[in-house]
Amino acid sequence: MDLYKYKEIYRTNLLDDVIPFWVKNSEDKAYGGFFTCLDEVGEVYDTDKFIWLQCRQVWTLSMLYNQVEQNQEWLDMAVRGAAFLTKHGMDSEGNWYFSLTQSGEPLVQPYNIFSDCFAAMAFAQLFKACGDENYKVIALATFNNIIKRKENTKGIYNKAYPGTRNLQSFALPMILCNLVLEMEHIMDPEIVESIIQQGIHSVMDVFYKPELGLILENVAPDGSFVDSFEGRLINPGHAIESMWFIMDLATRTGDNELIKKAVDITINTLEYGWDKVYGGIFYFLDVKHNPPQQLEWDQKLWWVHVESLVSLLKGYQLTGDERCWHWFEKVHAYTFEHFCDSTNGEWFGYLDRRGKVLLKAKGGKWKGFFHVPRGLFQAWKTLDAILTKNEVLTPTEK
Amino acid sequence: MDLYKYKEIYRTNLLDDVIPFWVKNSEDKAYGGFFTCLDEVGEVYDTDKFIWLQCRQVWTLSMLYNQVEQNQEWLDMAVRGAAFLTKHGMDSEGNWYFSLTQSGEPLVQPYNIFSDCFAAMAFAQLFKACGDENYKVIALATFNNIIKRKENTKGIYNKAYPGTRNLQSFALPMILCNLVLEMEHIMDPEIVESIIQQGIHSVMDVFYKPELGLILENVAPDGSFVDSFEGRLINPGHAIESMWFIMDLATRTGDNELIKKAVDITINTLEYGWDKVYGGIFYFLDVKHNPPQQLEWDQKLWWVHVESLVSLLKGYQLTGDERCWHWFEKVHAYTFEHFCDSTNGEWFGYLDRRGKVLLKAKGGKWKGFFHVPRGLFQAWKTLDAILTKNEVLTPTEK
Numbered sequence: 139m140d141l142y143k144y145k146e147i148y149r150t151n152l153l154d155d156v157i158p159f160w161v162k163n164s165e166d167k168a169y170g171g172f173f174t175c176l177d178e179v180g181e182v183y184d185t186d187k188f189i190w191l192q193c194r195q196v197w198t199l200s201m202l203y204n205q206v207e208q209n210q211e212w213l214d215m216a217v218r219g220a221a222f223l224t225k226h227g228m229d230s231e232g233n234w235y236f237s238l239t240q241s242g243e244p245l246v247q248p249y250n251i252f253s254d255c256f257a258a259m260a261f262a263q264l265f266k267a268c269g270d271e272n273y274k275v276i277a278l279a280t281f282n283n284i285i286k287r288k289e290n291t292k293g294i295y296n297k298a299y300p301g302t303r304n305l306q307s308f309a310l311p312m313i314l315c316n317l318v319l320e321m322e323h324i325m326d327p328e329i330v331e332s333i334i335q336q337g338i339h340s341v342m343d344v345f346y347k348p349e350l351g352l353i354l355e356n357v358a359p360d361g362s363f364v365d366s367f368e369g370r371l372i373n374p375g376h377a378i379e380s381m382w383f384i385m386d387l388a389t390r391t392g393d394n395e396l397i398k399k400a401v402d403i404t405i406n407t408l409e410y411g412w413d414k415v416y417g418g419i420f421y422f423l424d425v426k427h428n429p430p431q432q433l434e435w436d437q438k439l440w441w442v443h444v445e446s447l448v449s450l451l452k453g454y455q456l457t458g459d460e461r462c463w464h465w466f467e468k469v470h471a472y473t474f475e476h477f478c479d480s481t482n483g484e485w486f487g488y489l490d491r492r493g494k495v496l497l498k499a500k501g502g503k504w505k506g507f508f509h510v511p512r513g514l515f516q517a518w519k520t521l522d523a524i525l526t527k528n529e530v531l532t533p534t535e536k
Numbered sequence: 537m538d539l540y541k542y543k544e545i546y547r548t549n550l551l552d553d554v555i556p557f558w559v560k561n562s563e564d565k566a567y568g569g570f571f572t573c574l575d576e577v578g579e580v581y582d583t584d585k586f587i588w589l590q591c592r593q594v595w596t597l598s599m600l601y602n603q604v605e606q607n608q609e610w611l612d613m614a615v616r617g618a619a620f621l622t623k624h625g626m627d628s629e630g631n632w633y634f635s636l637t638q639s640g641e642p643l644v645q646p647y648n649i650f651s652d653c654f655a656a657m658a659f660a661q662l663f664k665a666c667g668d669e670n671y672k673v674i675a676l677a678t679f680n681n682i683i684k685r686k687e688n689t690k691g692i693y694n695k696a697y698p699g700t701r702n703l704q705s706f707a708l709p710m711i712l713c714n715l716v717l718e719m720e721h722i723m724d725p726e727i728v729e730s731i732i733q734q735g736i737h738s739v740m741d742v743f744y745k746p747e748l749g750l751i752l753e754n755v756a757p758d759g760s761f762v763d764s765f766e767g768r769l770i771n772p773g774h775a776i777e778s779m780w781f782i783m784d785l786a787t788r789t790g791d792n793e794l795i796k797k798a799v800d801i802t803i804n805t806l807e808y809g810w811d812k813v814y815g816g817i818f819y820f821l822d823v824k825h826n827p828p829q830q831l832e833w834d835q836k837l838w839w840v841h842v843e844s845l846v847s848l849l850k851g852y853q854l855t856g857d858e859r860c861w862h863w864f865e866k867v868h869a870y871t872f873e874h875f876c877d878s879t880n881g882e883w884f885g886y887l888d889r890r891g892k893v894l895l896k897a898k899g900g901k902w903k904g905f906f907h908v909p910r911g912l913f914q915a916w917k918t919l920d921a922i923l924t925k926n927e928v929l930t931p932t933e934k
Contacts, residue, residue: 175826183824183827184763184765186765235697239700239701243697243700245696246697249695295693295695297644298644299643299645302637302642302643303637365582367582367584428573428575429895431900433832433835433894433895436894488831490889491888496834497831499826502827503765503829
C-alpha cells in the first residue's frame with residue numbers, strides 16, 4: 139500500500155470516527171468533566187471520573203485545536219473539562235487526586251504522580267490554545283510538585299519497606315521526556331535543557347541495557363539489574379513509546395546518533411515482544427523467561443500498538459531505515475484488523491492473546507480520549523512529512 | 537465413575553504427587569522459610585518470601601500432621617517455617633509484613649490483613665500439632681490484632697478518600713468464618729460464638745443478595761448495592777469457597793436450613809459463573825454485564841476450581857442434593873483434565889479462557905502449598921464420609 143493511502147487511513151480514522159465518538163458521547167453535561175467508561179456503542183456504563191483520563195481529554199482537545207483545526211467546539215469542551223478539574227481535582231496542597239465521583243467528590247487519594255503529569259500536560263496545552271494565564275499557573279505549580287515528589291512518588295502510600303530493595307521505575311523519567319517538550323513554551327529554558335539531559339540519560343543509559351538490547355521497567359538506584367518480579371519486568375509498549383519521545387528530543391538538536399539508537403531499540407523491542415504465534419505485541423514479559431506476575435501478560439493492548447506505529451513512522455521518517463517500514467506495515471495490519479471497530483466506531487482496547495476482543499468497551503478506567511487520537515494524529519502528520527520529503531526529493535516520481 | 541474411584545483420585549493426588557512435590561522442592565535450607573516460586577519441574581525461579589504463602593505452608597504441613605498422619609518430617613518442616621516467620625515476619629507492633637527477601641528482610645509493609653489471618657491460622661494449627669505454648673500466644677495476639685484492625689484493614693496505606701464511598705469487602709468476613717473454627721481450640725467459647733454469628737450474618741444477610749442469588753464482593757456500609765467497578769464485582773470462586781465455610785459452621789449446630797441455603801448459593805453461583813463456551817469458572821464478572829476492570833476476568837484459576845469441588849462434595853454429603861453431584865462431576869472433569877500436570881506433578885495455577893496453560897509455574901506470589909492440598913484433603917475425607925454413610929445405609933449394596 140502506498141504512503142498516501144496510509145496517510146488517509148490515519149487522517150480519516152481520527153477526524154471522521156474517533157473524534158466524533160468522544161465529542162458526542164463523553165461529556166457530562168450535568169456535573170462537568172468527562173465520562174470515559176463508554177461501552178461498545180458509546181453509552182456510559184460507569185460515571186466515576188479518573189484524573190488521568192480527565193486531564194488527557196483536556197490535553198487531546200486542546201492539542202487538536204492547536205494543531206489540527208481551530209474548532210471552537212473542541213476548545214470550549216476542553217475549557218469546561220478544565221473548570222471541573224480546577225474545582226475538584228486537587229487536594230489543598232495541589233496534589234491531584236486519582237479519581238472523583240461523577241459530581242467531583244474525591245474518591246482515591248493522590249498516590250499516583252501520573253495524575254499530576256497529565257494535569258501539567260493538559261493545562262500547558264490549554265494555555266497554548268487560549269492564553270489564559272490561570273492555566274499556565276496550574277501547569278507550572280503542578281510541574282514543580284512533580285519534581286518535588288520525584289524521589290518518592292507515592293509518598294505516604296508507598297508500601298515498600300524503606301531501604302531493603304529501593305527500585306527506580308522507568309515510567310516517570312519516560313513521561314518527563316515527553317512532558318518537558320509539552321511545557322517548553324512556559325518553562326525556563328535552562329530547566330528544560332537540564333530535564334532533557336537527565337531524561338535522555340535515564341532512558342538510554344540507566345534503563346536501557348545494551349547487553350539485552352532492551353529497556354527494563356525497574357532497576358536498582360545504581361542502575362543495576364535486580365532479580366525480582368519487578369526487576370525482571372519488560373513492558374515492550376512502554377519501551378517502544380519512549381523511543382518516539384527520545385526521537386523528538388533528538389530531532390530538536392539534530393542528534394542523529396541518538397535517533398539511530400532509538401530506532402535500534404524500537405526494532406529490538408518489537409522483535410522481542412512480538413507474538414510469533416498469534417501476532418501482536420505482548421503486554422508484559424519476564425526477561426529471564428519466568429512467569430510474570432501480571433496475569434494479563436499475553437494480552438494485546440491498544441496503546442502498545444498505536445504507540446509502536448508512531449515510533450516506527452518517526453524512525454522511518456528520520457532515518458529511512460527499511461526495518462521501520464517493514465515493521466510499520468506489519469503492526470499497522472494487525473492493529474487495524476483487530477482493534478478498530480468498523481461497526482460502532484472507535485477502537486477496542488483489550489484483546490486476548492489470539493486477537494479476540496476481551497472487553498467490548500471503548501473506554502474505561504484507563505482507556506480514554508488520548509492514545510488513539512494522539513497516535514493517529516502523530517502517524518498522519520509523520521506520513522505527511524515523509525510524503526512531502528519524497529516529493530521534494532523525487533518530484534517526477536510523484 | 538463411582539465414589540470409591542473418586543476418593544482414590546483425591547487421596548493419591550494429595551499423598552503421592554502434591555505433598556512430595558512441595559516437601560522436595562520448597563524448603564530454603566540456607567535461610568529458612570519456603571520458596572513458593574517453583575517452575576514447572578519444581579525449580580526455584582524467585583526467592584522472595586510472601587507471608588501469605590509462608591504461613592499457609594506452615595498451616596498445611598501442621599494440618600496434614602494433625603489429620604492425615606503424624607509424619608515427623610512434616611511437623612519438623614512446619615516448625616522450621618514457623619521459626620523463620622517468628623524471627624522475621626512481624627513489625628514491632630506484631631503486624632505481619634506482606635513480603636520478605638530470601639534472608640528475611642522486610643520488603644513490603646503490613647498493609648494486607650490477610651497476612652495476619654494466615655499467620656493466626658498457621659500458628660493455631662501448629663500449636664495443635666506440638667503443644668508449644670509460644671505458638672498459641674502468637675496466634676492469639678495476631679487474632680486480636682486482626683479484630684482491632686478490622687474496620688480499616690489497610691491502615692495508613694488505605695488510598696480511599698475517607699467518607700466519599702465507604703465500602704465493606706467480603707473477603708475478611710468470609711475468612712473469619714473459617715479462621716474461627718481453625719482457632720476454636722484456643723479461644724474463649726463466647727468470642728467464638730459471637731464471631732460465628734457475625735460471620736454468618738455478614739455472608740448470608742449482608743453480602744448475599746437473594747434477588748440476584750449471588751454474593752457481591754463489596755457493598756455499602758448499610759449493605760446496599762454500590763454501582764461502581766468494586767460494587768458490581770462478582771468473584772464466583774470466593775462466593776463458592778465461602779459456602780463450605782458456612783456449611784462447616786452450620787454442621788456444628790445442625791442448622792439444616794442454613795446448609796440448604798449454602799447449597800443453593802453454591803449451585804446458583806456455579807450456574808452464573810460457569811463458562812458455557814469453553815468450560816471452567818470465570819475469575820471475575822460484573823453483575824451488570826459491564827466490562828470488569830480486572831483484565832484477567834476470563835481466566836480459569838486453580839483455587840476457584842478446587843474450592844468449588846469441596847463445596848459441592850460437602851453439599852452432597854450434607855443434603856444429598858443431586859445438583860451437587862452433577863456439578864461435582866462436571867467441575868472434577870474440567871479440573872483434573874486442565875490443571876493437573878501428569879508429567880511433572882502438581883497443578884498449574886492459571887489457564888486462559890480456553891483452558892490452555894497461561895503460566896507454567898507450579899507456584900508464585902499467590903500460589904503455594906495450600907488450596908490444592910487442603911482441597912484434595914477435604915474432598916478425600918468428604919468422599920470417605922459419603923462412602924461410610926452409604927455403607928451404613930445400604931450395607932447390602934456395597
